[in-house]
Every structure is written in C-alpha cells, then in structure tokens.
Amino acid sequence: MAVKTSTRERVNGRKRVSKPKNLINVPSTLKSLGKGTKSLSSSFFKSYQTVSIFMLSLAILVGLSSFGKAGPIGEFVNNLITWSFGYGVYLFPLLLIYGSAILIRDKDVINTQKVFVGTLWVQIFTSALFHFYIHAEPLSISVGTSALQKSGGFISAFIVYPLNNLLAAEMTHVVLLFGLIISVLYMTDIELKDLIGGVQAIFVYSYRFIFAFYKARREASKINFDLVNSENDEPKEDSKTNVVTLKKEKSKKSVKSEVAEKPKPVKSKAKPSKKKSTNYVLPPLKLLKRGTDVSTSKKLLQQTATDLQNLLKEHGVEAELTKIVPGPTVTRYEIELSPGVKVSKVTSLSHDIAYALATPDVRLLAPIPGRSAIGIEIPNRQRRLVSLGDVLSSSDAQKLDHPLNVGLGLDISGSPRLMNLSELPHVLIAGQTGAGKSSCINSIVTSLLMRTNPDEVKMVMVDPKRVELGQYNNVPHLLTKVITNPKKAVDALSWAVSEMDRRYDLLADGQVRDINGYHEKYDAGLLDTDKFDRFPFIVVCIDELNDLMMVAGREVESAIVRLAQMARAIGIHLVVATQRPSVDVITGVMKANIPSRLAFSVASTTDSRVILDQSGAEKLIGLGDMLIVTASNPRLERIQGAWVTEGEIKDVVSWVKSQKEAEYNPAVIEEQKSTAVQNNEDLGEDEELIKTATELVVRSQLGSTSMLQRKLRVGFARAGRLMDILESQGIVGPSEGSKAREVLITVEEFETDSLSSIEDDVSEDLIEPEKAIVEEVSDSDDDDNWYEE
Known part of the structure; x- marks a missing residue:
C-alpha cells in the first residue's frame, strides 16, 4: 500500500511544515554581506600604510581635479566634493595630507580609522563655518546648486540652516566652533590641555617675535638717526683745529689716568694679566650649533x-x-x-x-x-642629538663663572650637566672603541676654549693616536704642541711634577693654602711680582693611556699618581682616557687617587668593575651614553654626552687663534731626569756590581735580564733592578716585552769612557798628595819665608 507523502509530518506529536529548499534566505544573505563588508573595512583600516597611501592619493586627485588635470574621473570627483563642501574643496587636500602625515608619524599608537573619520569631520565643520561666515543669512538647500557651490556646499547648508533657525546666530557659531575643536581632537588623538598649551605657545612665540622685531627696528632707527645727527652736527673746521682738539682730549685723559693711578702704586704691578684678559674676546656661542628636539609621544x-x-x-x-x-x-x-x-x-x-x-x-x-x-x-626609539651648544647656552651654564666648568651633556631628565674640574679634581675616562671617549675630550677642551682666556687656563695634550687632538695645535691655551711621542709625553709628565713642586714652594712663601687664595692675594697686590708669578690652571689631557703604559709604565704611573695625590691645591688637573679598561693599564694605585670616573659602553661586567668598581657600564647603548661617579657624589649618574662637530671645533679654534698667538714653553718636553730611579744608593746596589753588569751588557750587546741573572748569579728581581739602573744611565733602551732591550752604547764608546775615567782617577790620586804637601808647608812656622828658599 503506497504511503502518500505530505508536507506536514508529525515530530514528537507536533506538526512540522517542511520548507522548500530552493528558496533564498534573504536575512542571512544580508547578514553575511554585512559581515563581509565589515571585515573588509576593518582589514582596510588595520594597515596604516594602506590608509595613508589612500589619503595621499585622494589628496593628489582632488588637487589635480580642481585645475582640470585629472580627466573624467577627476572631473566627477571634483564635482562631487564641490557639491558637498563648496569652496572647502581647496582645503580638503591639505587635510588629507596632514592626516596621512599623522598616520606615518604616530603609526605605533594612532588609530587609523579615527584619523580618517576625524579628517572628514574636520572638513565638514570647517566648510560649515565658512558657509556661516560668507553670508549674512545662511542659505538653505532650496537655493540651488550654483549658489551652494560658491559657499559651503550642500552638507554645510544641511547643517547650518536648521541650527540657525533653532538657535540664534551666536549659539550656532559656538556649536560649530566646538564641533571643529572636538573633530580636531578626535583626528589627532591629543588631549585638550595639550591643544590649549600649543595654542598658548603659538601666541607667546608670535608675541616674542613681534616684540623682538619691533625692538630691533627701533634700535636700528635710533642708531641711524644718531649717526645722521653726528655727521650733520660736525663743525666744519680745518685740520689744524681738529688736531688741537684731539691733543686737548688726550691731555685730559692722561691727567685723569695719572690721578687715578697715583693712590694705588702697589696694584699696578698685578694688572698686566688683567689687561691681557680684557683684550682677549671669548668665542661667541653662535659658533656652536643647537641640537634638534625629538617630540616624545x-x-x-x-x-x-x-x-x-x-x-x-x-x-x-x-x-x-x-x-x-x-x-x-x-x-x-x-x-x-x-x-x-x-x-x-x-x-x-x-x-x-x-x-x-x-x-x-x-x-x-x-x-x-x-x-x-x-x-x-x-x-628611546628616537634618540635626541645633544649638542654642546645646548649645554653651554643654558641658563645653568651662564650662572657659573669658574674657569674650569666644562659641559658634559644632558642628564636623564634632560637638564644640562656641567662639571668643575677643580672639584673632581682628576677624571678617568674609559670605554670601548666608538663609545664616545674622544667626543667627551673634545667637549671638555672646546668648553675650556669657549669659557676661558689663555691667561687663566693652560693645557698639555698627549695624543699617541696622532689623529684626535692635532686640530688644537697653535692654540694659545697650549703650553706646547700636541704631544704624539710617548717618550716626550713622559718628559711632559715629569715637567708637570717639577712644576707642582715649584708652585708649592710659592704657596709656602706666600703663606696660602691653595691656588684660589694665591690668586686673591696676588690680585690684591700683596705679593711681590718680581718673586711671585700669577700661574694659571693647567689641564693635562691624555687621550690614550695604554700606549704610554706600554712604553714607560713605571714612570708614567709614578708621575700620574704623584700628580693625582698632590696637584689639586696648585691647579693642575688630569683628564686621562683609555679604551682598554684592564688592571694592567688602570692600576689600583691610580684608581685610588683618581676617584672621579666616566664610563662609556664596555663589553663585559668585568670591565665595568675595573672602571666604576661596580657593574652598569655594560648596559649602556653607546654613542655618548655614559655613567659618571665623582668624589663628591659616589652614586652613579647617567648622562647623554654632548656632541661637537669638527666644523664647530675648527670655527672655535680659528677664533681663538685670531685673538692671540701661541707661546710655547720649551721646558715642557725637555728630557727630564728619571723620577723612578734617581741614584744607585736608593736601590741599594753595589757600584762594582753595576760596573760588571754594564760591561757584560755592552760587550755582549744583549740587554737581557735573564743573561744578567745567569752571569752574575743573582735573583730575577735583583737583575731587573740592575737593568732599570742601566736604563736610567742611558746604556739600554726601554723594555719591549719579551724581547731583549736595545743596547745604546757600543764597545768602542765604552772602552773610551773607561780609559777617560781611569785617567781622571789617576790624576786625582796624583794631585791629592801635592795638595797635602803644600798644606803642610803652609802650616809651618816660617810660612812667610818658605817661598824664598
């Protein structure tokens, strides 16, 4: 029996109507279409690059279409925007370009959809304000296309006309203005207080510019007016009368100067240095460029x-x-x-x-x-370039008047950081290659050139690398040319030690404790200028300590340690830099006497501990990023070092050279006596043993410590002391590591010197008995008549 199918079926006792399967589900189709459109728009606004390029392209299209250069499509776009915004079509490309720039600048934090929609709202409210201002009564939509296109367009009329009917004109103006402000805030994603601060800054800068311009015009007009008056008011006299008036003026000035100088005869001796300083003009700050500010989002x-x-x-x-x-x-x-x-x-x-x-x-x-x-x-993702001009032109730098205040850079809060070399009083700079050591030394030297005259501060520069400090040659602040020979550098350090001793003798004679009290007493005329001189501060800059320690480590270390211990009171200060922060270069004695350190980026924690006695320098990011610890502040402080270009250094050096010629002191690089080994008695060695060692080394032409140890049967320490004595006597050269020392005297020269010394000894032995006989005869009773016999 066939079962008749029907559309109605019973399911769980209920009737269910089966739906035809070939019909379209319109709601689901619309829902899926909306989802697709939404996903497409979200993917479009997700990429800032896509939106920025679209806005930039649209700006170009609108701009070209305004001049009829974009074809049929451009003409359609122009008609559409003109119909919408009227004369606002000329502002729309600028807003699109600005919105695209915001997307590119703040790509990490900005919302692209807000920028795009905000740009449209700014365009709408700007056109509405233009529509409101261009007519005494706002136009309605019914006036026609041509009239609206010559004002704010249909969109502006659709907004302004109802508002003007519902509200008064003043209230409509307020609503449109607030709408524009809210649109700008929405578009740029900034806070209201920042917008108010920006507007306030614009007004302040505009006022300052107008005031400065007006002041400059007024001063210029005054100067020109005075010049014109002086030229017109000059009496037309002949040359003879002019000569007479000049002589009279000179005689009056000379009488006044004589009267002024008579009560102070003592102080006149101490005034030449002041006259030199008054004639010397410091370099202007405009020679140093300013850094560019980086806005922090x-x-x-x-x-x-x-x-x-x-x-x-x-x-x-x-x-x-x-x-x-x-x-x-x-x-x-x-x-x-x-x-x-x-x-x-x-x-x-x-x-x-x-x-x-x-x-x-x-x-x-x-x-x-x-x-x-x-x-x-x-x-920071964008680092700020800190210029030395920013530091020296700050208000903090202008308040400081001590000659040894130098600019370092900006601290972590952006405040200028300066340090006084007299308070450090010595500084050790270390860091790996390219971290900023040489730039820091250039900043220190340039600061001294910018703030001091040659009578106040003198410098000794040591540059074994030959390329860092050579540009400062012939600067009047230098005591000698930039030293590139390590042996000459040792002589310069020895001279600094002897100069320190000389100054301490002057301080003792003048009964003062330090250089500041000495200068005050000297300037007051309380010291005799024939015996005392007004010595300046001396800054010794060593760009690479490692090279000096390799050539003459003991002498360099002893000189640096002695200067670091005693030179503060008499105005000698050390600035020592090295790119190898190891214990054999920066010794413990050196670190103990130089408490102020500047650490740049290093490779490991061990290097940081060598410089700072603690870790931290290995975390620096280079390019002038430094940590500083001083004697007065043992806590680490992070500073971004200042940068000074070669062009700025050349300009400053040229200015300084034009003010005064360099006067070098030849005694600085003269060969000094060794301070480490002065005589044989200090080392407790026998003269016969030294003579034997000398003969062995010269005849074998081998300056080897192990050879002396074998031949003389002495220990290694004693053989090393003998070799140091021979070096101090000029018989052998300096140590060259594991190689034998160079013998500086030939066998012929040694034999000649030996014969001459023997003859001198024999002649002295012959002369002494004759002197004894003469003394005996002269002491006799008939000493008045002995010559007659």
Whole structure:
C-alpha cells in the first residue's frame, strides 16, 4: 500500500511544515554581506600604510581635479566634493595630507580609522563655518546648486540652516566652533590641555617675535638717526683745529689716568694679566650649533608603561607605576613594590622586560639611591642629538663663572650637566672603541676654549693616536704642541711634577693654602711680582693611556699618581682616557687617587668593575651614553654626552687663534731626569756590581735580564733592578716585552769612557798628595819665608 507523502509530518506529536529548499534566505544573505563588508573595512583600516597611501592619493586627485588635470574621473570627483563642501574643496587636500602625515608619524599608537573619520569631520565643520561666515543669512538647500557651490556646499547648508533657525546666530557659531575643536581632537588623538598649551605657545612665540622685531627696528632707527645727527652736527673746521682738539682730549685723559693711578702704586704691578684678559674676546656661542628636539609621544610612553605593568603582573610582581622620566636617550619608569615583594624578583626580569618591550637592553636601578623605588631605564626609539651648544647656552651654564666648568651633556631628565674640574679634581675616562671617549675630550677642551682666556687656563695634550687632538695645535691655551711621542709625553709628565713642586714652594712663601687664595692675594697686590708669578690652571689631557703604559709604565704611573695625590691645591688637573679598561693599564694605585670616573659602553661586567668598581657600564647603548661617579657624589649618574662637530671645533679654534698667538714653553718636553730611579744608593746596589753588569751588557750587546741573572748569579728581581739602573744611565733602551732591550752604547764608546775615567782617577790620586804637601808647608812656622828658599 503506497504511503502518500505530505508536507506536514508529525515530530514528537507536533506538526512540522517542511520548507522548500530552493528558496533564498534573504536575512542571512544580508547578514553575511554585512559581515563581509565589515571585515573588509576593518582589514582596510588595520594597515596604516594602506590608509595613508589612500589619503595621499585622494589628496593628489582632488588637487589635480580642481585645475582640470585629472580627466573624467577627476572631473566627477571634483564635482562631487564641490557639491558637498563648496569652496572647502581647496582645503580638503591639505587635510588629507596632514592626516596621512599623522598616520606615518604616530603609526605605533594612532588609530587609523579615527584619523580618517576625524579628517572628514574636520572638513565638514570647517566648510560649515565658512558657509556661516560668507553670508549674512545662511542659505538653505532650496537655493540651488550654483549658489551652494560658491559657499559651503550642500552638507554645510544641511547643517547650518536648521541650527540657525533653532538657535540664534551666536549659539550656532559656538556649536560649530566646538564641533571643529572636538573633530580636531578626535583626528589627532591629543588631549585638550595639550591643544590649549600649543595654542598658548603659538601666541607667546608670535608675541616674542613681534616684540623682538619691533625692538630691533627701533634700535636700528635710533642708531641711524644718531649717526645722521653726528655727521650733520660736525663743525666744519680745518685740520689744524681738529688736531688741537684731539691733543686737548688726550691731555685730559692722561691727567685723569695719572690721578687715578697715583693712590694705588702697589696694584699696578698685578694688572698686566688683567689687561691681557680684557683684550682677549671669548668665542661667541653662535659658533656652536643647537641640537634638534625629538617630540616624545605621551601615548607611546603610556603604552610602554601599561605593557611593563602587565609583564610584572604576569610574573607575580605587584607594583605601582609612580613616575615616568623621559630623557634624551632613555626613559626611566619608576615603580614602587607592594609590601612583601622582594626586589630580587624585579632584578631577575631584566631579560624578560627587554624581550617583551623589544629593546636592545634594559638597566635596572634596584633601588634608586635614596628612594624606596625601582628605576627601569628603557632606550628611546628616537634618540635626541645633544649638542654642546645646548649645554653651554643654558641658563645653568651662564650662572657659573669658574674657569674650569666644562659641559658634559644632558642628564636623564634632560637638564644640562656641567662639571668643575677643580672639584673632581682628576677624571678617568674609559670605554670601548666608538663609545664616545674622544667626543667627551673634545667637549671638555672646546668648553675650556669657549669659557676661558689663555691667561687663566693652560693645557698639555698627549695624543699617541696622532689623529684626535692635532686640530688644537697653535692654540694659545697650549703650553706646547700636541704631544704624539710617548717618550716626550713622559718628559711632559715629569715637567708637570717639577712644576707642582715649584708652585708649592710659592704657596709656602706666600703663606696660602691653595691656588684660589694665591690668586686673591696676588690680585690684591700683596705679593711681590718680581718673586711671585700669577700661574694659571693647567689641564693635562691624555687621550690614550695604554700606549704610554706600554712604553714607560713605571714612570708614567709614578708621575700620574704623584700628580693625582698632590696637584689639586696648585691647579693642575688630569683628564686621562683609555679604551682598554684592564688592571694592567688602570692600576689600583691610580684608581685610588683618581676617584672621579666616566664610563662609556664596555663589553663585559668585568670591565665595568675595573672602571666604576661596580657593574652598569655594560648596559649602556653607546654613542655618548655614559655613567659618571665623582668624589663628591659616589652614586652613579647617567648622562647623554654632548656632541661637537669638527666644523664647530675648527670655527672655535680659528677664533681663538685670531685673538692671540701661541707661546710655547720649551721646558715642557725637555728630557727630564728619571723620577723612578734617581741614584744607585736608593736601590741599594753595589757600584762594582753595576760596573760588571754594564760591561757584560755592552760587550755582549744583549740587554737581557735573564743573561744578567745567569752571569752574575743573582735573583730575577735583583737583575731587573740592575737593568732599570742601566736604563736610567742611558746604556739600554726601554723594555719591549719579551724581547731583549736595545743596547745604546757600543764597545768602542765604552772602552773610551773607561780609559777617560781611569785617567781622571789617576790624576786625582796624583794631585791629592801635592795638595797635602803644600798644606803642610803652609802650616809651618816660617810660612812667610818658605817661598824664598
């Protein structure tokens, strides 16, 4: 029996109507179409590059279509935008270009959809304001296309005309203005206070510019007016009368000067140095360029802070962000830990923080000295170039008047950082190649040239590399040319030690304790200028200590240590730099006497401990990023070093050379007596043993310590002392590592010197008995008549 099918079936006792399968489900189709459109728009706005290129292309198309240069499509676009915004078509390309620039500049923190939509809203409200101002009564939509295109367009009329009918004209103006402000804030994604601050800055700078321009015009007009008056008011007299008036004026001036100089005859002796300083003109600050400011995005800082807090929460660290300190190179995020959280939990997360924030390295201050907070220093994505002109032109630098104040750079908060060499009083600079040591020395030297005259500060420069400091030759501040020979550098250090001793003798005779008291007493005329001189400050700059230590390590170390111990009071200061921070170059005695150190980027924690006695320099990011510790402030301080270009150095050097010629002191590089080995008695060696060692070395022409040890049967230490004595006597050259020393005397010269010394001894032996006989005869009773016999 066939069963009749029907569209109605019973399912669980209920009737169900089967739907035909060939019909289209319109709601689901529309829903899926909406989803596709939404996903397409979201993918379009997801890429800032796509939106920025689209906006830039649209701006070009609208701009060309306004002049009829874009074809039929351009004509259609121009008609559409003109119909919508009227004369606002000329503003629309500029807004599109600005929006595209915002997307490219703030690509990491900006919302592309907000920029695009915000640009349209700014265009709408700008056209509406234009439509409101161009007519006394706003036009309605019914006036026609041609009239609306010559004002703000149909969209503006659709907004302004109803508002003007519902509200008064003044209220309509306020609503449109606030709408424009909100659109700008929405488009640029900035806060209202920042917008107000920007507008205020524009008004302030405009006022200052107008005031300065008006002041300059007024001063220029005064100067020209005075010149015209002086030229017109000059009496037309002959040359004889002019000569008479000049003589009279000179005689009056001479009488006044004589009267003024009579009461102070003592001080006149101390005035020549002051006259030199008054004739010397310091270089102007305009020779140094200013650095460019890099705007710091607050949104980016807030986003980084949020990522940092989320990272700490993920690792179980409860902390609160208390402060953000943006600097020229790094930004410090300061956090405070919750009670019961250990500091070690944060210090162990340095690599995780660097990985999460995609930064090369992170430095932790756990805790910040003197505060219950931890500092996390993260490098900026855009570093600010700090110029020496920014530091020296700051108000802090202008307040300082001590001649040894030099510019270093900007600290982590962006404030200028200067240091006084007399307070350090010596500084050790170390770091790997390219970290910024030579740039730091150039900043120090250029600061001294910019702020001091040659009578106040003198310099001795040692540059074994021959390429860093040679540009300062013939500068009047130098005591001698830039020294490139390591042996001459040893002589210069020995001269500095002897100059220190001479100055201490003058301080003792003048009954003063330091150079400042000596200068005050000298300038007051209380010291005799025939016996005392007004000695200047001396800064000794050594660009590479490693080369000097390889040639004459003992003499260099002893001279540096003695200067570091005693030279502060008499105004001699050391600036020593090296790119090899190892214990054989920077010895313990040297570090103990030079407490101020500047550390640039180094390769390892060991190198950082050699320089700073603690880690931290291995976390620096190079290019002038430094850590400084001084005798007065043993806590580490991070500074971005100032940069001075070669062109700026040349300009400053040329200015200084034009003011005064260099006067070198030849005694600086003259060969000095060795301070390490002065005589044989100090070492406790026998003269016969020294003569034997000399003969062995000269006849064998081999300056070897092991050879003396074998031949003389002495220990290695004693053989080494003998070799040092021979070096001090000029018989052998300096040590060359594992190689034998060079013998400087030939066998013929040695034999000639030996014969001459024997003849001198024999002649002295013959003369002494004759002297004895003469003395005996002269002491006799008949000493008045002995010559007659």
